[in-house]
Amino acid sequence: MTRFPSEQLLTFATVLSEGTLEAAARLLHITPSAVSQRLKALEQSAGRVLLQRSNPVQATEAGEVVLRLARQLAQLEADAGAELGLPAGPGQVAVPVVVNADSLAVWFLKALARVPKDLGVVFDLHRDDEQHSTSLLRSGTVMAAVTATPEPVQGCRVEGLGTMRYRAVAAPDFVDRWLPGGVDGGGGAALAGAALAGVLNAAPAVDFDRKDSYQRKFLNTLLGSPVSVPGPRHYVPATQDFADAIRLGLGWGLVPEIQCGADLDAARLVELAPGRTFDVALYWQRWRAESRMLDALSTAVLDTAAEVLLPA
Template structure:
C-alpha cells in the first residue's frame, strides 16, 4: 500500500505553489480545514515535518523530497492519460520551470508556443539568475531550468543550448560625461552602472575584463538596481548608467546611434544549459524539444 495518497500529494504541491493553505483550498475547491487535515495526515505518514508554516509556506528538507514525488506523480498521471488516448480527460499538468530574465524576455516564451496543445500542459515559470537557478531543481520546486551550470543536478540530465551574447553599452551623452577620456578600468568603475539585482554580476565581470583582472575581487562602484528586463534596458537607454544588454535588446539602438558600445572588441558570451528531470516523460520531452529548437534560432552555437 502506498504511504501517501494522491490527494495528499496534490494538496501538498498546491500549498507550496500557492503559498498559503487558503489559496491552495481555493485552487482545489475544498475547505482550508480539508487542506490542513490532508497535510497533517501526510506529515504523520512521513513521520516528520514537511512544511515550514511561514508566509509563504516553505518545504523543509524532507518536504522537498515529498514535493518532487508529488510533481513526478502528477507528471506520470498526465503522461498516462495521454498515452491512453484521452487527452481531453487527462488532468492538466503544471510544468514548473526556472528561467533567467534575459532568456525569458528574448526567446523562451516563443519556445513554449511550439509545444503541441494536445499535451494539455500549463507552465509555472520562475525567474532567477542563471548562475543560481539550479537551487530550485535541487529543492524540487521546478522540473527543468535554463541555467549557466553545466554540472547536472542529481536526478537531472543536462545539455548545452548555446550562448547568449551581451554587449556593454550606454548613451552617447553618458559616455561624453563619464568616459570622455576613454574606457578604462578607473573611469568605468567611477561611472554609475545599472545592475538587474544584487545577484547580477555581469557589469562586475565586464569591469574585471577591462582591467585585465577577470576573477579578481573588485570593490563595486556606484550602481542603480532595476529588477525588470524591459526597465533595465530602458534605464540604460535613458542614460542612467552603463550596463550589459543582450544583442537582441541593443543592436537596433547601436545601429541607430542611440547607444554606443564601450568595448566592441569585448562582447561577453554566457553559455546556457537546459537541465531537466531524468525521468521519462512525454510532456518534458516535448518541452525539451521546443526549448532546443528555439535556442538554436536565438543563441550562438554551443
C-alpha cells in the same frame, strides 16, 4: 515501505504552489480544514515536519523530497492519461520551469508557444538568475531550468543551449560625461583595458538586481584582476526597464546583443569596448524521468535556442 496517498501529495504540492492553505483549498474545492488534515496525515506518514507554516509556506528539507515525489507522480499520471487517449482539459497539467530574465524576454516564450496544444499544459514560470536557478531543481520546485550550470543536478540531465552574447553599452550623453576623449573611430570608448575599467567603475552602472554580477565580471576582464571596490549602481529588476535605464543615460550596462543591435546601428547607444563581448553559456536541465510533456517542452526549447543563441 511507506505509501503516500495521491490526494495528500496533490494537496501538499498545491499548498506550496499557492503559498497558503486557504488558496490551495479554493483551487482544490475543499475546505481549509480538509487541507490541514491531509497535510497532517502526510507528515505523520513521513515521520517528520514537511511544511514551514510561514507566509507563504515553504517546504522543509524533508518536504523538498516529498515535493519532488508529488511533482513526478502528477507528471506520470498526466503522461499515462495522454497515452491512453484520455482528454486533457485546458490547464490540466502545470509544468513549473525556472528561466533567467534575459532568456524569458528574448526567446523562451517563443519556445513555449511551440509546445503542442493538445498536451493541455500550462506553465508555471519562475524567474531567477541563471547562476542560481539549479537550487529550484534540487528542491523539487521546478521540473526544468534554463541555467548557466553545466553539471547536472541529481536526477536531472543536461543539454547545451548555446551562448547568450552581451555587449557593454551606454547612451551617448553618458559617454560624453564619463569617458575622457569621447569615442574612437570604431564607435567605442577611446580608453581601453584597465583605464576603461577604472573609469567605468567610477561611473554609475545598471544592475538587474543584487544577484547580477555581470557588470562587475566584465570590469574584472578589462582590468585583469578583481575590482576591489564596486562603483555606484542602479538596480532595475525588469529586462525592458533595465535596457531603458541605460538608453536614458542612468548608467552603463551589459545588454544582450539581440536587444541592443538596432540601438547601436542607430547611434542611440554606444558600445564601450568593441570586440570585448561578455558571453554566457546556457544549459537546459530537466528531470531525467521519461515524460511526453517534458520531451515536448525540451524539443521546443532546444530548437528555439538553436535559432536565437550563438553556438556553444
